[in-house]
Amino acid sequence: MPMLANLWIVLALPLAGAALNGLLGRRWSKSIVNSVAIGAASLAFISAVELVREFFQLAPSGIPWVRSYFTWMTAENFHIDFALQVDQLTVVMLLIVTGVGLLIHIYSAGYMEHEGGYYRYFSYINLFMFFMLTLVMAANLLVLFVGWEGVGLCSYLLIGFWFRKKSAADAGKKAFITTRIGDLAFTVGLLLAFWTFKSLEYQTIFAQAKTMPVEASGQIGVLTAICLLLLGGAVGKSAQLPLYVWLPDAMEGPTPVSALIHAATMVTAGVYMVSRMNILYAHAPIAMMAVAVIGAVTALFAASIGLVQNDIKKVLAYSTVSQLGYMFLACGVGAFGAGVFHLMTHAFFKGLLFLGAGSVIHAMGGEQDMRKMGGLRKQIPVTYWTMFAATLAIAGIPGFSGFFSKDEILFQTFAGPYRNVGLWAVGLLAALMTSFYMFRLLFMTFFGAPRYDGHKIHVHESPKSMTVPLILLAILAVAGGWWALPAMWGGENHFANFLAPVFASAAALAPGVEGEQHSLEMGLTLIASIVALTGLLIAWGFYIRSPHSAEKLAVSLRGLHRLLLHKYYVDELYAFLIVQPLLWMSTNVLWHAVDETVIDGAVNGSATVAQRLGGRLRRIQSGNTRSYASWMVIGAIGVTALLLGVWEWTR
Amino acid sequence: MNGVPIYYFLVLSAVLFGLGVVAFLFKRNIIAIFMSIELMLNAVNLAFVAFSRALGKLDGQVFVFFVIVVAAAEAAVGLGIVINIAHNRRTLNVEQVDLLKF
Numbered sequence: 001m002p003m004l005a006n007l008w009i010v011l012a013l014p015l016a017g018a019a020l021n022g023l024l025g026r027r028w029s030k031s032i033v034n035s036v037a038i039g040a041a042s043l044a045f046i047s048a049v050e051l052v053r054e055f056f057q058l059a060p061s062g063i064p065w066v067r068s069y070f071t072w073m074t075a076e077n078f079h080i081d082f083a084l085q086v087d088q089l090t091v092v093m094l095l096i097v098t099g100v101g102l103l104i105h106i107y108s109a110g111y112m113e114h115e116g117g118y119y120r121y122f123s124y125i126n127l128f129m130f131f132m133l134t135l136v137m138a139a140n141l142l143v144l145f146v147g148w149e150g151v152g153l154c155s156y157l158l159i160g161f162w163f164r165k166k167s168a169a170d171a172g173k174k175a176f177i178t179t180r181i182g183d184l185a186f187t188v189g190l191l192l193a194f195w196t197f198k199s200l201e202y203q204t205i206f207a208q209a210k211t212m213p214v215e216a217s218g219q220i221g222v223l224t225a226i227c228l229l230l231l232g233g234a235v236g237k238s239a240q241l242p243l244y245v246w247l248p249d250a251m252e253g254p255t256p257v258s259a260l261i262h263a264a265t266m267v268t269a270g271v272y273m274v275s276r277m278n279i280l281y282a283h284a285p286i287a288m289m290a291v292a293v294i295g296a297v298t299a300l301f302a303a304s305i306g307l308v309q310n311d312i313k314k315v316l317a318y319s320t321v322s323q324l325g326y327m328f329l330a331c332g333v334g335a336f337g338a339g340v341f342h343l344m345t346h347a348f349f350k351g352l353l354f355l356g357a358g359s360v361i362h363a364m365g366g367e368q369d370m371r372k373m374g375g376l377r378k379q380i381p382v383t384y385w386t387m388f389a390a391t392l393a394i395a396g397i398p399g400f401s402g403f404f405s406k407d408e409i410l411f412q413t414f415a416g417p418y419r420n421v422g423l424w425a426v427g428l429l430a431a432l433m434t435s436f437y438m439f440r441l442l443f444m445t446f447f448g449a450p451r452y453d454g455h456k457i458h459v460h461e462s463p464k465s466m467t468v469p470l471i472l473l474a475i476l477a478v479a480g481g482w483w484a485l486p487a488m489w490g491g492e493n494h495f496a497n498f499l500a501p502v503f504a505s506a507a508a509l510a511p512g513v514e515g516e517q518h519s520l521e522m523g524l525t526l527i528a529s530i531v532a533l534t535g536l537l538i539a540w541g542f543y544i545r546s547p548h549s550a551e552k553l554a555v556s557l558r559g560l561h562r563l564l565l566h567k568y569y570v571d572e573l574y575a576f577l578i579v580q581p582l583l584w585m586s587t588n589v590l591w592h593a594v595d596e597t598v599i600d601g602a603v604n605g606s607a608t609v610a611q612r613l614g615g616r617l618r619r620i621q622s623g624n625t626r627s628y629a630s631w632m633v634i635g636a637i638g639v640t641a642l643l644l645g646v647w648e649w650t651r
Numbered sequence: 652m653n654g655v656p657i658y659y660f661l662v663l664s665a666v667l668f669g670l671g672v673v674a675f676l677f678k679r680n681i682i683a684i685f686m687s688i689e690l691m692l693n694a695v696n697l698a699f700v701a702f703s704r705a706l707g708k709l710d711g712q713v714f715v716f717f718v719i720v721v722a723a724a725e726a727a728v729g730l731g732i733v734i735n736i737a738h739n740r741r742t743l744n745v746e747q748v749d750l751l752k753f
Contacts, residue, residue, distance in 0.1 A: 618753040619753065621752050621753050622749065622752050622753075623749035623750060623751050623752025623753075624746065624749050624752075625684075625745050625748065625749070626676060626745060626746070629675055629676055630676060633672060633675075633676065
């Protein structure tokens, strides 16, 4: 079991790649830089695969496999090891992070070919992989937090990769600060968890939580408080309401970064964390409800914004926020397995969509506005077909991966242990919108007449290094769901069974669901499929059959269209409610009042006192030797008197 | 000599030192001030020697040699300064040498 015994190797490989490129890459040629980075990523992928192979040979009693490497810090009864663990959930995340990560590394080699800072880019993206792997392999909350903050750092660095562009630098800062608000809650949650359980090790926490009573709904006990605080962190990291605002802006970064960090992996960290803590959430019904409501509302909210955006990456960004909402909804209704399943299929199809969008942008020479595209189907067939597959998957067209995962979530929301028909309806409406805006994207980009100047823009298919990852991801986006074929399709849902041990104790607490529900599930699936196809048809009607009808509708519903186009004015609202008051307070209170009067006053005041005092004292230096001599004699007499006095006194 | 008690020497030494201090403070001529310093040094030497004899140890006499050496060095440097002052200022009145001040 060489890999299981040395879990750290998986982490060390991308870290080594990042260090090599970061320290030496400046002098290397592009081919050396990308072979180091891709080499590190592929070795990490290979070792992850080997790890998984060995994992399957473990006896169930040996899971989770925990390895502690060194004592990180200890202070009285506070003791933290740098410890890693592997269980079924880790295995899924490991394969997603290293697998999708590797494909995106390869893609980046082609996409970033003409960009400056090549070595910097690959160093950051390797570093990101290191931190993401730390996050998913951590065996205690503090190591998870290291990974959590580390991926946030890499996200900041990569969003602001073109830091000479002000909007990119601002977007990086916005992402960092917004997630920091959530992380404050997360940190408090960590402290509260330590205070409650006297440990941050997963296994210790879970063992203790199992024995605690489930908190009644309507009661905010310590477990509910911990769960809500941790949820705060997840809301920031996974871009949920109300902290989602950074993710659309994060599209300022290079497109492969959007694919890897802001679609496939980092933003799913919140979902991973909630799933990891499933036993705590199962004890806290209010927190579960909060997760479900935030998820469902975010899914609908972001999808509705996505309906009218014209920037191809913005559509995908809002779509990501919306799909993350689905994952939270799944966790909130106790279907953690379904949430993680959607996380996986989403990593495939959304990663693919972003890479496809990157390929389109590459082909269009940097154009991101879909109104200036159109008819690209023939010129870039590989991109078209792979994006088509991903669109089918995300829209939930039967047979594709997204269909199975989204269907599972909707089914669990309707009929699962924590069912809620209202949230199901919200989810269904979001599904309709998803289908519509994705086909809108596809039709606007690839169908109809070209709306760009063919003489100026030479449309060309991307190089092999970009199309091969597209094709591989397309295969996964199509077939990735077949692994989890639900029972009613004659499958066994291997995915859910595989993850079941991780969620077993939470599932044991859930209210029972009576009997076989295949007919109900069949009915719900039918509804979901009809909804997905309806979305497709509406998009077809608006953008293919009568291309100008969409504009007419936009004009007749001007108010609503404006509201959506301006993203419900949330950025403006936040600017008015939070940013402006903060700026005002910083300027008028902290700067002009505190800094200028109190701090500067203290500094200048002490200088003035010293100056005045010195002004008086310097009179002593009269230049008259005899006065110096007098001072000396007085001093000598004084010292002598003092000594004699002390001597007398001690006797 | 054997019969002379130590406090005779100490009183003499104190008187000499006191004269030196007074002269040091009230004389205006730099050379006179210089001489008063020598007087104070020698008062101290006298006290050293007296103690050395009374205690039967040589330490005091060793100190005296040090003091004499330092006094010689000081006289060399000090007289050099005095000559320069006399050259530049055409006076040896200490009250008129007061340029170095605030």
